[in-house]
Each structure stands twice: as structure tokens, then as C-alpha cells.
Amino acid sequence: MIVDYIFKNIRRQRTRTALTLLGIVIGITTIIALGSFSEGITQYISGALELTAGKIMVTQKGSSGFVTGFAGSDLNDQQLEELKLMDGVKDVTPLGFIISGGGFGSSEVIVGIDPESGTSFVGENIGMHDGRELLSDDTEVAMVGYTKADDDKLELGDFIVIKEVEFEVVGIIEKTDNSNVDGSIMINIKDVQALLKTDTYQVLYVIPYNVDDIQSIADSINGEFEDLNAITSKDMARQAASVTSQIQLYTLGMGAISAVVGGLGIMNTMVMAVMERRKEIGVMKAMGATRLWIMQQFLAESLVISIIGGLLGVLLGWGIVTIAGIAAGGSLPLRVTPSLIGFGMAFAMSLGLLGGAYPSWTAAKLDPVQAISQG
Amino acid sequence: MLDIAYRNVMRQRTRTALSALGILIGIGAIIALGSVSEGLRTMVSEEMSAIAGKVMVTQAGTGMSMQALSSDVTPEQLDELAMLSGVSEVVPIGFYMPIGVGFSGVSDWMAIGLHPSQIGTFLGKTVGVTEGEMLEEGDSGEVLIGSDVAERYNYVVGDTATVKETEFTIKGIAEKTDISDLDMAIIMNLEDFQDLVGKDSVQMAYVIPDNPAEAESLTDTINAEMEGLSAMSDKDIARTAEGIISTISFFTFSIGAIAAFVGGLSIMNTMIMSVMERKREIGAMKAMGATSSWIMKQIVTESAMISLIGAIGGASVGIALSFVITAAAGGAMKAVVTPGLLATGIGFAMVIGILGGLYPARQAVKMDPVEALRYE
Numbered sequence: 001m002i003v004d005y006i007f008k009n010i011r012r013q014r015t016r017t018a019l020t021l022l023g024i025v026i027g028i029t030t031i032i033a034l035g036s037f038s039e040g041i042t043q044y045i046s047g048a049l050e051l052t053a054g055k056i057m058v059t060q061k062g063s064s065g066f067v068t069g070f071a072g073s074d075l076n077d078q079q080l081e082e083l084k085l086m087d088g089v090k091d092v093t094p095l096g097f098i099i100s101g102g103g104f105g106s107s108e109v110i111v112g113i114d115p116e117s118g119t120s121f122v123g124e125n126i127g128m129h130d131g132r133e134l135l136s137d138d139t140e141v142a143m144v145g146y147t148k149a150d151d152d153k154l155e156l157g158d159f160i161v162i163k164e165v166e167f168e169v170v171g172i173i174e175k176t177d178n179s180n181v182d183g184s185i186m187i188n189i190k191d192v193q194a195l196l197k198t199d200t201y202q203v204l205y206v207i208p209y210n211v212d213d214i215q216s217i218a219d220s221i222n223g224e225f226e227d228l229n230a231i232t233s234k235d236m237a238r239q240a241a242s243v244t245s246q247i248q249l250y251t252l253g254m255g256a257i258s259a260v261v262g263g264l265g266i267m268n269t270m271v272m273a274v275m276e277r278r279k280e281i282g283v284m285k286a287m288g289a290t291r292l293w294i295m296q297q298f299l300a301e302s303l304v305i306s307i308i309g310g311l312l313g314v315l316l317g318w319g320i321v322t323i324a325g326i327a328a329g330g331s332l333p334l335r336v337t338p339s340l341i342g343f344g345m346a347f348a349m350s351l352g353l354l355g356g357a358y359p360s361w362t363a364a365k366l367d368p369v370q371a372i373s374q375g
Numbered sequence: 376m377l378d379i380a381y382r383n384v385m386r387q388r389t390r391t392a393l394s395a396l397g398i399l400i401g402i403g404a405i406i407a408l409g410s411v412s413e414g415l416r417t418m419v420s421e422e423m424s425a426i427a428g429k430v431m432v433t434q435a436g437t438g439m440s441m442q443a444l445s446s447d448v449t450p451e452q453l454d455e456l457a458m459l460s461g462v463s464e465v466v467p468i469g470f471y472m473p474i475g476v477g478f479s480g481v482s483d484w485m486a487i488g489l490h491p492s493q494i495g496t497f498l499g500k501t502v503g504v505t506e507g508e509m510l511e512e513g514d515s516g517e518v519l520i521g522s523d524v525a526e527r528y529n530y531v532v533g534d535t536a537t538v539k540e541t542e543f544t545i546k547g548i549a550e551k552t553d554i555s556d557l558d559m560a561i562i563m564n565l566e567d568f569q570d571l572v573g574k575d576s577v578q579m580a581y582v583i584p585d586n587p588a589e590a591e592s593l594t595d596t597i598n599a600e601m602e603g604l605s606a607m608s609d610k611d612i613a614r615t616a617e618g619i620i621s622t623i624s625f626f627t628f629s630i631g632a633i634a635a636f637v638g639g640l641s642i643m644n645t646m647i648m649s650v651m652e653r654k655r656e657i658g659a660m661k662a663m664g665a666t667s668s669w670i671m672k673q674i675v676t677e678s679a680m681i682s683l684i685g686a687i688g689g690a691s692v693g694i695a696l697s698f699v700i701t702a703a704a705g706g707a708m709k710a711v712v713t714p715g716l717l718a719t720g721i722g723f724a725m726v727i728g729i730l731g732g733l734y735p736a737r738q739a740v741k742m743d744p745v746e747a748l749r750y751e
Contacts, residue, residue, distance in 0.1 A: 015647060016644050016647060016648070019640045019641075019643055019644045019647075020640070020641075020644065022640055023637040023640045023641065026633060026636065026637050027634075027637060030630075030633055060539075060540075061540065074573065163434065163435075164434075164435055164602075164603050196447070197447060197574060197576065198573070198574070227540055254404075254408075254630045257400060257401070257404050257630060257631070257633075257634045258401070258630075258633045258634035258636075258637045260400060260634075261397040261400050261401060261634045261635075261637040261638045261641070262637050264393050264394075264396055264397045264400075264638075264641060265393075265397065265637065265638075265640060265641040265644065267393055268390060268393040268394060268641050268644060268645060269644060271389055271390060271393065272390065272644075272648050
């Protein structure tokens with residue numbers, strides 16, 4: 001293969017190459033833009049899972065899940081105390097959730113924590129950016145995450161309204177880069193109970209002394225308590241993985257549609273290139289060029305087009321995602337990861353190879369005599 | 376002109392097929408994905424029939440849908456609503472939906488607490504049972520179940536359905552209505568429901584105005600006068616739902632449109648090549664007196680024809696896929712290919728075909744016949 005020759009051929013038909021390139025660029029851009037959405041969601045969910053690492057989540061059997069704020073899960077103080085007494089359990093911390101907001105998609109989750117044992121929900125080593133942490137006798141005060149404070153321009157002493165009740169902001173949590181914490185509003189669990197008119201909890205987090213015991217403790221909770229459901233951080237990770245891989249499949253699948261059409265464009269271009277250069281191919285063959293050499297030559301051409309298109313598509317997609325992220329003010333979970341870029345490039349290159357395969361095969365099997373005489 | 380165009384298009388079959396295939400994929404995607412959003416639209420309009428002429432009231436700050444789960448409307452507030460002028464009836468609704476713990480999917484059933492006498496008002500029409508008997512005022516420990524629930528869990532009258540660890544006897548199975556509030560529901564007496572959740576408040580209420588036309592003004596009155604409550608009229612809800620569906624269908628259309636656009640680039644390429652190959656021919660036509668607009672039309676017709684072939688293929692593939700989607704969804708949704716959707720897909724393909732042909736056509740027109748005839 002002679003690199004010079006490949007580029008010379010690609011430049012022969014500038015308009016055609018440009019149009020083919022544009023097709024690949026658009027296709028890969030779509031993959032990156034849509035893929036960034038699923039990467040963002042995956043990151044958000046894994047952030048949520050980080051908070052549960054090494055813990056067991058206990059809810060009432062048959063109650064609702066994370067999406068609806070565990071509605072209908074009722075756990076009482078007695079169950080909390082019983083869980084605390086189990087072998088290997090270091091602590092149990094209750095959580096309550098209130099979902100509020102104006103309509104679809106704009107909802108907000110308010111987390112109720114027990115200030116005495118609940119700091120482990122946020123993470124033991126996380127401090128405050130400003131103000132103070134919640135105290136156990138606090139009422140109608142809240143601490144908010146860093147980005148939440150930033151987005152809503154909240155300062156200490158400001159008020160936020162939750163279910164018609166005003167809460168004073170007393171603390172802003174330091175930036176953690178975990179959007180579940182950074183975007184959160186946390187209040188005393190007693191306030192959640194008052195707002196929900198209940199004296200029960202929705203979720204209990206069981207923290208073991210030894211993380212290795214997590215599965216056996218979860219099993220014994222499920223065995224001993226008939227109406228409780230305990231799942232470990234590993235179970236949750238497994239459930240989350242099945243959800244995120246589905247989202248990934250859909251977004252990348254939809255993104256791939258236009259890239260595939262771009263691949264057809266490469267094939268079309270290469271079919272035409274082979275046809276135009278029949279004579280040339282004939283001469284090369286007559287001069288001793290092997291089939292393999294000819295095939296490599298044309299495959300290299302289509303691969304070069306697809307690599308250039310892939311690179312430009314990745315850059316353009318990245319740019320669009322960045323602009324969209326800024327325009328949405330952080331409310332869209334968009335993220336371009338190395339693996340997404342890798343996927344985009346690999347997809348572009350496989351389009352180049354597949355699109356070039358048929359035309360280069362036709363070129364390789366041309367009969368030199370016929371090719372030269374018929375032109 | 377059409378037969379010349381057809382002959383030219385068929386001269387280079389591989390090239391034409393590849394260009395048309397690109398359009399086919401794009402239009403196929405527009406129609407298959409679009410059929411999903413059209414299906415959602417049909418589904419929602421059926422749901423909307425249940426709420427027509429009503430006002431939905433929830434606790435302020437809790438919104439509609441999933442968020443209504445943490446909404447509380449107290450008995451006192453229900454009484455106040457009933458006393459507002461222009462209100463004919465208030466339907467208190469207890470609502471509970473289980474979801475697999477963690478991140479797993481949405482539940483396929485929900486529990487609804489109602490006064491049995493208000494079931495008809497709740498659904499906006501009278502419903503009968505296909506098996507057993509209707510739930511009556513005063514029934515306790517008994518439920519009416521929707522047809523989808525009955526089918527999915529193979530329930531028959533007399534079976535036991537468990538809601539939040541409590542067992543209920545199935546008294547009747549309701550006829551299918553295409554309203555998910557019934558078909559996917561386990562309906563129990565409001566008193567049973569309140570015992571179950573341990574609260575005397577309800578999650579929401581429908582307020583029925585004396586005159587359906589006054590739903591909008593009644594909504595305003597409730598929002599202004601009743602502190603702590605938030606009201607949405609049937610029109611507000613329809614607007615919200617329509618907004619979401621429009622977003623979805625715009626998104627799905629864009630996905631297919633981008634692919635079709637890329638296909639259009641391929642058509643343009645093909646036409647550029649075709650014009651170049653036919654330089655002599657075009658020169659000869661010009662020399663024999665063909666006008667510029669005739670040549671222009673000829674080339675654009677050809678590219679539109681390639682696009683149309685692709686679009687017809689795409690429409691067939693899209694329709695086939697919509698059936699596959701409906702079958703795969705297993706009754707959860709029905710993908711619908713509407714005439715409007717077909718027209719959008721094919722129309723879009725034609726626009727792309729015409730646009731893709733314009734630049735090559737201009738090149739053909741610009742050719743100097745003398746030079747073109749000399750060209751080899």
C-alpha cells in the first residue's frame with residue numbers, strides 16, 4: 001500500500017468525498033450525542049449506587065420503589081430496633097422521601113435523614129461547604145447540595161417550600177461530584193414524617209460492621225422478617241445495570257441508524273470509484289499487482305474516509321453535547337466518556353471496512369484484459 | 376419524461392439501490408418510531424375521555440402522575456371542595472402503585488380506593504362486569520379488578536388478590552375499557568383503602584362541575600381560594616400530555632430524518648456521477664434544443680424517483696416494524712401508522728430527493744454543449 005496514492009485517489013473527486021464524509025460525520029455525531037445521554041444516566045445511577053455501597057436497603061415487602069419515593073413502604077421504630085439487634089449490624093438509619101414538583105420530569109426528591117445516624121447516607125467524609133449539618137432536634141430547616149444551591153441561588157438563611165411548609169437553609173454540602181448529593185435537599189426525617197402525616201419510615205439502611213457480611217445479613221433479614229425486603233448494594237447494582245444497558249441499547253441503536261446510512265454512502269462512493277478506475281486497475285494487475293494488493297488499496301481508501309469522518313463526528317458530537325449541556329444548565333445528564341468515543345470510532349471504522357469490502361472485492365477480481373480493453 | 380427518468384435510474388442498478396436503501400432506512404425509522412408516538416397519542420386520548428369535564432385536585436406542590444402518590448387531600452378539604460358553588464360532585468380517590476424495589480420497571484397494576492357508587496363518575500362512563508358482580512357501597516375485603524390485571528394474573532372471581540400484604544377477595548372483573556385507571560386497577564372501597572394505607576386523607580379528588588364547560592373557571596377558583604390544594608382542568612392535563620407526546624414524536628422524527636438526510640447525500644453523490652457520465656448525452660440534448668429547465672427537471676425527477684423508491688420501501692418496512700413492535704409490547708401499547716405519518720415520511724423523502732438533485736441538475740444546466748460533446 002502506498003499512502004500517497006490512497007490520499008491522491010480520495011482527493012480526485014472532492015465533492016464526492018466531501019459528501020460521503022459528511023454522511024459519516026452526521027452519523028457518528030448522532031451516536032455521540034444520543035450516547036452521551038445514556039452515559040449521563042448511567043453515571044447518575046452509579047452515583048446513587050455509591051451512596052448505598054456497603055449497605056443493605058430494607059423496605060416493606062410489596063411497596064413501591066425509588067421512582068415513586070418508596071410510596072406505601074411503612075417501617076416502624078420497632079422494626080428499626082429489631083434490625084439494630086441483629087448479629088453483625090453496626091447501625092440502622094431511617095430514610096424518608098417526599099417527591100414534589102409541578103409535573104412530569106420537573107420533580108424534586110426531598111430526602112429525610114436521621115441526623116444522628118444519617119450522615120453515613122451522604123458519606124462519612126463529606127463536609128459542609130457553608131453553614132452546618134442537620135442536628136437531631138432541628139425542625140423546618142434543610143441542608144442542600146452544592147449544585148442545588150448554585151442552580152437555585154440559595155444561600156444560608158433562604159427559605160425553600162416543601163409541601164407548603166417553609167424550610168430555612170442552614171447548610172450547603174460541599175461539592176461531591178455525585179449528582180445525587182449535589183442536587184439534593186435534605187431535611188430531618190421527623191419533618192418528613194410530619195409532612196406525610198405518618199410516624200413510619202420508608203426505607204431503613206442497615207450498615208454492617210464488616211462489609212463482607214452484607215449478603216448474609218440481607219439473607220437473614222429476608223428469612224427472619226416476613227414483611228421486609230432487604231437488598232444489598234450488589235443486588236441494586238445488578239438491577240441498575242440491566243436498566244442502563246437497555247437505555248444504552250436504545251440510544252446507541254437509534255444513533256446507529258444514520259451512521260449505517262452513512263456506511264451505505266461509503267459503499268456507493270467506492271463502487272463508483274472502482275468503476276471509474278477499471279482501466280487503471282487493469283494496468284496495475286497487468287503489471288503484477290496481486291488481488292490482495294488491489295483489495296487492500298480500496299479498503300484503505302474507504303477506511304481513511306471513515307476514520308476522518310469518525311474523528312470529525314466525535315468532535316462535532318462532543319461540541320453539540322457541551323453546548324446542549326450548558327444551554328440546559330446542568331439539568332440534562334449528558335456525558336461523553338472515553339468508551340463512548342471508542343464506540344463511535346470503532347463503529348465508523350467498521351462501516352468503512354464493511355462498506356469497502358464489496359467494492360474492493362469487485363476490483364480485485366476484475367479481469368485485466370477486459371478492464372483495459374473496455375475501459 | 377418519467378420513462379426517460381426511469382430508464383436512467385435503472386442504468387446503474389447497484390448505485391441506485393444503495394442510494395435508495397439509505398432513504399429506505401431513514402423513512403423506515405421515521406415511520407416505525409413515529410408509529411410508537413402515534414400509538415401513545417391514541418392511548419392518551421382514550422385516557423383523556425375519562426377525565427373530560429372534570430377538575431383534578433391534588434395537594435399543592437405535588438403535581439400530577441407519579442408525584443400524586445405523596446399527595447394528601449384531607450377530609451376537611453374534600454368537604455370544602457363540595458361546598459364550592461358550581462360543584463356537583465367530589466370524587467375522592469385513593470391511589471397506590473407498587474413498584475419493584477430498586478430501579479426495576481413500572482408496576483403493571485395499581486390499587487384505587489373509591490366510593491363504589493362513584494366508579495361511573497370516576498371513569499366518565501358506566502362500566503359493567505364480565506364476570507362476578509360490581510363492587511357495592513359497604514363491601515369490605517372485596518375488590519373489583521380490571522381486565523388487564525385479571526388476564527395477567529389469571530384471576531377469576533373468588534380468587535384472592537394481595538395488596539400491601541392484605542388479602543382481598545375478587546368480587547368482580549370489569550369489562551375492558553382502554554382506560555388504564557380501570558383496566559390496570561384493583562378497585563376497593565375507599566374505607567378499605569384508607570385502612571390499608573393507614574391514613575384518612577386521599578391522594579387526589581376529581582371535582583365535577585355542574586356544567587362541564589365550567590371546568591376551567593372552577594379550576595381557577597380552587598387554585599385561588601383553596602390554600603394547600605392544586606387544581607388542573609381536563610384541558611390543562613390534555614395540554615401537558617400533548618406537550619410530552621409532541622416532544623417524543625419530534626425526537627423520533629428527528630432520528631429518522633437525520634438518517635434520511637444522510638441518505639439524501641448519497642443520492643446527491645449518485646446524481647453528480649450520473650451527470651458526469653452523461654456529459655455527452657446532455658451536450659447532445661442541449662445541442663438539439665433542450666431548454667435548461669427541461670434538463671433541470673429531468674435530473675431532479677431522477678433523484679426524486681430514487682428517493683421515492685426508497686420511501687415506498689421504507690414505508691413498507693416501517694409498517695411491518697410497527698406490527699412487530701405491537702406484538703413485542705404484548706398489549707402494553709399499540710403502534711399505529713396513521714395516514715398523516717405515512718404522508719410525512721414520504722413527503723420528507725421527496726423533499727430530500729428534490730434537494731439532492733438540485734445541485735447536480737445545476738451542474739448539468741451550466742454545461743457548455745460544445746465542450747460536453749467533445750468530452751470523453
